[in-house]
Amino acid sequence: MLSARKRTTAALALVLSGVLLASGCSSKSASKTADGTTGGSGGGGAQVTLKVGLFGTFGYKEAGLYDQYMKLHPNIKIVEDSVEDEGKYYPALLTHLSAGSGLDDIQGIEVGRIADVDQNLSSKFVDLNSLGAASLKSNFYPAKWAAATTSDGKVMGLGTDYGPLAMCYRTDLFKAAGLPTDSASVSALWPDWASYIKTGLDYKAKAPANQAFVDTAGGIFNAIVGQSANQYYDSSGKQIADSNPAIKNAWDTAMQLSTQGLTAKLSQFSTAWNQAFTTGSFATIACPAWMTGYIKSEAGAMTGLWGVAKIPGGTGDWGGAYLGIPTASKHQKEAYDLISWLTAPDQQKTMFTNGGHFPSSEAAAKDPAIAAHTDPYFGDSPIGQIYSDSAASIPQAVLGAKDGTIKDLISKAITRVEAQGQKPDDSWNKAMSDIKSASSG
DSSP: OOOSOOOOOSOOOOOOOSOOOOTTOOSSSOOBOTTSOBOOSOSOSSOEEEEEEEESOOSHHHHTHHHHHHHHOTTEEEEEEEESOHHHHHHHHHHHHHHTOSOOSEEEEEGGGHHHHHHHOGGGBOOGGGGTGGGGGGGBOHHHHHHTBOTTSOBOOEEOOBOBEEEEEEHHHHHHTTOOOSHHHHHHHOSSHHHHHHHHHHHHHHSOTTOEEESOHHHHHHHHHTTOSOSSBOTTSOBOTTTOHHHHHHHHHHHHHHHTTOBOOOOTTSHHHHHHHHHTSEEEEEEEHHHHHHHHHHHOSOTTSEEEEOOTTSOOBOOOEEEEOBTTOSOHHHHHHHHHHHTSHHHHHHHHHHHOOBOSBHHHHTSHHHHTOOOGGGTTOOHHHHHHHHHHTOOOOOOOTTHHHHHHHHHHHHHHHHHHOOOHHHHHHHHHHHHHHHHHO
């Protein structure tokens, strides 16, 4: 991502299993349902078209949730407008917000941008508390809720999903290199990042020259940063990328992988990277929960050839997004009814078991069915337990207004090393200079 989170543009082939609970269903007037969502816009009233502006694939359409909601609310028509690249989506969103036009009724907000919305754009988005969101607070992980709350208590968005970390790996490539293949044994290989690098060197010694241990240093960098509460900003709002040892440690570890020939030197979300899921170009990948859906969409018919193990360190967060409502929307109540339903526990459980989007709803995540979830595609690795354990101990990170921009600049710095051969120190220094300029702008 390598901003905080990019999403696949490939359809995730999600199929609804069973019948979704009609938690949003009501008659003509709004009413509270058992799970705390608002049911309004039921079977009566004028026809309303709700436009949903997103980046990449959030999975709602693919999971059939839009169709389910429209069946429950016949007077609502949902039209999704998705832009492939969040890096293009957000600047366009800022332009539309400034003009007060060209906006959808609901807009997706990347986690790396949510602090910018809180601090600089709160007047452009509806305070969801004014529509009843305060009653939903207990559904969500505290950190997820807090990240979308302004200093004066306004709520800018409802969390779609969380990004707890694991490590995905190719079981066939591990077996060929003489490494264990079951999830528990693989997890035991790397309790920390030093052990992960050692495992990579062991793999390299036995694997063919065209098979790298990991896809890119960029993914590992993001994963390590996601394990720290202190990232690019301190609690006072000061940008600390150049002085925070956690950031430099993540960089140094990523550079160890790169300079020791352990990465495939791919740029994540590029065409070459997508193709590499099937060619065996890499054996491991830092794997936030949403990445499992991406792997399935890109790797295709490879059931059982992928596994999921614990991430070194056992926890961390990478990704997740929000749904907000611009004040320019003419259908704010109907938009709120939809986003509160989409992010309700029942729908979030469906999104995880069918597409790998781990719940931002703590209530949903604590359902025993989540921890018990496995997937034959990943060799029945204990996916639910691994991601549940990771989510339970994620540190609450301090987010800043330029988080997304900083992550993009560091991603470019890593690409300069891997693809262009620039020396790590030179690329680091340029990145810090670029970040300083961007943060002061």
